[in-house]
Every structure is written in structure tokens, then in C-alpha cells.
Amino acid sequence: MSNFDYRTNAEVIRVDMHPDGKSARGVTYINENGEEVFQPAGIVLLCAYQFYNVRLMLLSGIGKPYDFATGEGAVGRNYSFLSNGGLTLYYKDKQFNPFATAGATGVMFNDVSPRPGFTDGVKHGFIGGAKIHSSQATGNPIGTSLPPGTPGWGAGWKKGMADWYGRSMKISITTTCMSYRSNFMDLDPTYKDRYGNPLLRVTFDWKENEKKLQQYLRDICLSLKDDLQPDIFSESFMKEDAHYDLRPYVSTHTHGGAVMGETPEQTALNKYSQSWDAHNVFVVGGHAFPQNHQSNPTSMIGGMAYLAAKGIVEQYLSNPGQLVQA
Numbered sequence: 001m002s003n004f005d006y007r008t009n010a011e012v013i014r015v016d017m018h019p020d021g022k023s024a025r026g027v028t029y030i031n032e033n034g035e036e037v038f039q040p041a042g043i044v045l046l047c048a049y050q051f052y053n054v055r056l057m058l059l060s061g062i063g064k065p066y067d068f069a070t071g072e073g074a075v076g077r078n079y080s081f082l083s084n085g086g087l088t089l090y091y092k093d094k095q096f097n098p099f100a101t102a103g104a105t106g107v108m109f110n111d112v113s114p115r116p117g118f119t120d121g122v123k124h125g126f127i128g129g130a131k132i133h134s135s136q137a138t139g140n141p142i143g144t145s146l147p148p149g150t151p152g153w154g155a156g157w158k159k160g161m162a163d164w165y166g167r168s169m170k171i172s173i174t175t176t177c178m179s180y181r182s183n184f185m186d187l188d189p190t191y192k193d194r195y196g197n198p199l200l201r202v203t204f205d206w207k208e209n210e211k212k213l214q215q216y217l218r219d220i221c222l223s224l225k226d227d228l229q230p231d232i233f234s235e236s237f238m239k240e241d242a243h244y245d246l247r248p249y250v251s252t253h254t255h256g257g258a259v260m261g262e263t264p265e266q267t268a269l270n271k272y273s274q275s276w277d278a279h280n281v282f283v284v285g286g287h288a289f290p291q292n293h294q295s296n297p298t299s300m301i302g303g304m305a306y307l308a309a310k311g312i313v314e315q316y317l318s319n320p321g322q323l324v325q326a
Ligand SMILES: Cc1cc2nc3c(=O)[nH]c(=O)nc-3n(C[C@H](O)[C@H](O)[C@H](O)COP(=O)(O)OP(=O)(O)OC[C@H]3O[C@@H](n4cnc5c(N)ncnc54)[C@H](O)[C@@H]3O)c2cc1C
Pocket: 010, 011, 012, 013, 047, 048, 049, 050, 052, 252, 253, 284, 285, 286, 296, 297, 298, 299, 301
């Protein structure tokens, strides 16, 4: 394409706004030589992943930053993650061949997902739900789960590995996570990147709703375990005194921070992923989800990208301005 130019090693550090702050005039990026380059633009698409999109909006002054104290402002609001956990079942006389794996070797059921007709949550005092799944592991020996009490290194670990490699399976949960007033993102007052720009700060902790949901799922998983009769099992569910811990891997499905909605008061984007505050800035990604719905997000993000493109091509180009009137 003669009118298409793709620049690698270009890190966008801000969207540059027109003096009235109502539309963008381009972006500034750092090129591979470390030089600052201004790129003029009629339309800016921010597609830098949920966290970085929110950070670019905050660094560029697009939208009103969320204020935890007053509850006002939309950019940074509604950050939500998801929780996981489950059981590992060990069998002395079974071999699962974990190296022979593919996506389709997994099994999942959605009976306890949030959906019309699922009322258990009301009975147990939570909203939301989860998928329960069991997938064949990737077979990597170092990452293989070993029964509780097995040493994590040395001769004991080697013996545990020889005895138990391939002899376990998991029952896993991936849960919804609600958004809360006190879970949010803002610009860090202390830490900066190498260009001197504030890093994104995430304030997040688990709440009672997610802990109740986890305990409900634990009961289901334990009853599955009883049917499956392992020799040994271990469990990992959120306890009542649990706090969010950044260190163990949970997921990359981070949501919220620049939510899509019908009015600009509490949301940052309209249904076309168009900023309510800067009409030629479209921001596509997981930040648009108001809660974490637990499902894998990328197909929906792709769908939102198509809708943004449709809005731009069919409406915006011929009549630049807000595509939705609040
Ligand atoms: C290991 C792993 C497994 C996953 N598995 C699944 C799965 O099974 N199902 C599922 O639905 N999702 C899965 N995800 C999540 C999925 O990858 C994301 O939901 C998806 O990539 C988000 O798309 P995006 O376009 O918003 O961001 P990305 O795909 O992250 O694209 C953002 C792009 O912007 C670039 N960028 C960032 N900052 C800047 C900047 N300042 N200037 C210029 N460029 C910038 C990045 O280099 C990147 O190319 C997985 C993620 C990981 C890491």
C-alpha cells in the first residue's frame, strides 16, 4: 500500500492535543535512535494494550482522571483482574502423558458461569461466577506439580519427580472479578520511566465477593475430587484473609481503566471505542470492559476493533465528531 508506513522500534510516549484539548494533533514517539519524533495525525488509534492505553490517556490529558476520594473521573476507574485456583490430583497408578498436549485436550464446563438462570450466587452471597476446567499440562518437568511435602530441590525433589512425573491432573477455576471504587489505576507519584514520565500505578486487592465465590467453587471442585478418587491431592483457593499478591502468575487478562459506556460521566469511551473527550482518538483494548467477565477477552477485543473501524470508515471520515451523542 502506497499510503501505509509501519515504523518499528517506535515507542509512543504521548498523544499531543490541540490547544483546546478536544482533539489530538498527533503523537510523539521515541525512535530507534532515542530521538523524539512528532507524528502529525488526523485520527489516533491507541492499541497499546489495556495498561499502556490507560497510561497514555493519563499522560496525554485525555479524559478526566479517576479520583478515588470523590469517585469522579473515568480514566483509571474500574480496574479489575480475575482470580484462579484449583486442585491437583495425584494418582500412583495413572500416567497422563503431559507432553502430549494441545488446546483441545482440555475440558471445561460453564454451568457456574454468570449467565441467566444461574442463581447459586444469590444463595451463597456473591455475584459472578467462573469456568471450571482441566487442561493437559505442557509437560515441562521443572514446572510439574509434586505432592505436598515434596522438597523443592536436591535429591528429594529428584525422587519426587521420578515417582510423580505425569501422574497428576488439575481441576482449575477462572473466576469473574467485579470492579470496586478502591481498585483503580493512576499515574505513580514517585516512579518514572527512562524518559522521566510517571509509571502507571495499580491499586488492587481481592474483596469479599471474590473470596465467597472461591469458597463456593472449592466445594464443587472437592466434590469432583471425591468422584475422581486420587491418592493424594493439593489445593489452592483464595482464603478469607487473602490479599492480592503480584508475584505468582495469575493471568494476563487485565480489564478496565477506560471503560466503554453510554455516558461520559463514568465511562471514557463510547461503543466505537471513541474517547468522549477527544473525538479523533479511538482506544481499543481490554480497558473497555467494566468488569472482568472471566472469559478469554481477545475475540471480543477484536470485535471492538472491527466496530471502531466501521464507525471511522462509515461515519467519522465524512463527518468528524462524536459518533454517539450522550
Ligand atoms: C502468554 C499469554 C497467553 C494468552 N492467552 C490468551 C488466550 O488464550 N485467550 C485470550 O483471549 N487471550 C489470551 N491472552 C491475552 C491476549 O494476548 C490479549 O488479550 C491481547 O493481546 C490484547 O490485545 P491488544 O491489541 O489490546 O494488545 P497487544 O496484543 O498487547 O498489542 C499491543 C501492541 O502495542 C505495542 N505497544 C505497547 N506500548 C506501545 C507504545 N507506547 N508505543 C508503541 N507501541 C506500543 C506492543 O508492542 C504490542 O505490539 C494471552 C496473553 C499472554 C501474554
